[in-house]
Amino acid sequence: MxxxxxxxxxxxxxxxxxxxxxxxxxxxxxxxxxxxxxxxxxxxxxxxxxxxxxxxxxxxxxxxxESRFPPWDPSRGAPDGIIILGGSVDPDLSATHGTPIVRHAADRILAPAELARRYPNARIVFTGGNSDLISGDAKEADWSGIALENIGIPKERLILERNSRNTYENALLTKQLVAPKPGERWLLVTSAFHMPRSVGLFRKVGFDVEAYPVDWRMGGREDxxxxxxxxxxxxxxxxxxxxxxxxxxxxxxxxxxxxxxxxxxxx
Structure with missing residues (x-):
């Protein structure tokens, strides 16, 4: 409902x-x-x-x-995993044209490529299915997986969660999929404006994550x-x-x- x-x-x-x-x-x-x-x-x-x-x-x-979470501090060491929230690739357009089509928030796709290079042992999870009220068979995770491979992340490093329809389901299904262990550190990559809601939902399902905000829409207080x-x-x-x-x-x-x-x- x-x-x-x-x-x-x-x-x-x-x-x-x-x-x-x-x-x-x-x-x-x-x-x-x-x-x-x-x-x-x-x-x-x-x-x-x-x-x-x-x-x-x-x-x-x-x-x-956008100012609620500061940029991630890498001084604490390498993360165990990186979670990428969907919302960039249009699954239906991608299915129609046979190639990943990034319509919004391209930083959600680009930033993980650098993180994957910097932290070669981190698990990488993409979470996102189809958020349309009346959706077809196209899943964002399938096409985003191809996009992530195209920018240098090996297929064998990718874990795809393809059934979630909103951020709450992103959190719930990702936790079920990766079963994070106590003490593990997971980064959450999403747009800066979306980070408060995302972190709150992940916390509520019992999955503590560290914010890695991207895709800012404005500058600082001067704007x-x-x-x-x-x-x-x-x-x-x-x-x-x-x-x-x-x-x-x-x-x-x-x-x-x-x-x-x-x-x-x-x-």
Whole structure:
């Protein structure tokens, strides 16, 4: 049920979708006796669109997420394993064209290649199936495995988890697959904005991981109040951030994380 709601209600609440829905509703009302309300909703939709596209709103929402975990400190020594979260390769497009197609967050694929070279004894796990509400047989892990091989990671080092549909299932199924032993150190590679939710979910299933954030969408604190020159970029940052905050709230309410905004140590 949660998966279905996340792909329906959760998607409907994303800023750009919500603004479009509000605009459509205003147009419908304009042709009825509620035209005055329709005009107010249309004006509201325009204001929200301007805020989401050009104001610092996206940066203000992203910064607490991206700054929550610092870059990984290699001074503690080599990790026992590296977990790569899906979300980069489009499985359906890849299946259609017969080659891995990276649509988002390419750093999630590129960073593990350097980690694999630096730590030749670390186990490498990719976790990700197909996150579409109505999905076909294509699995992201299959195509991401090919992409990882193409950039230098030997096939025999890869462990592929191909059945998870969301981050909670990433955590649960990966733990079942690798059965981490006490004292082992595992890195978790995912986008910086996605790291708080991911770490919180892994902790909750009893799999302690060390954050290896990649794929930052903004700079530092100096970017907090900068305005976007591109409406598309501003909308993208606002959508990405709101998706994470909605996910954090939903998982906390369900008891799947111990904190609203998990950090390097439990608050």
């Amino acid at each position: 949660f998966f279905v709601l996340s792909k329906t209600l959760g998607v409907a609440l994303l800023p750009i979708n919500f603004i479009v829905e509000l605009g459509i509703l205003s147009l419908i009302l304009l042709s009825t006796r509620y035209a005055a309300l329709g005009r107010k909703l249309a004006a509201t939709a325009l204001v929200l669109l301007a805020l989401a596209a050009f104001s610092p709103l996206g940066n203000l929402l992203l910064y607490p997420l 907090l109040f900068s305005f976007s020159n591109s409406g598309r970029d501003g909308l993208s940052r606002t959508d990405v951030a709101m998706r994470e905050w909605i996910g954090l709230v939903a998982y906390r309410l369900m008891g799947r994380t111990a904190d609203l905004l998990p950090g390097p140590t439990r608050d």
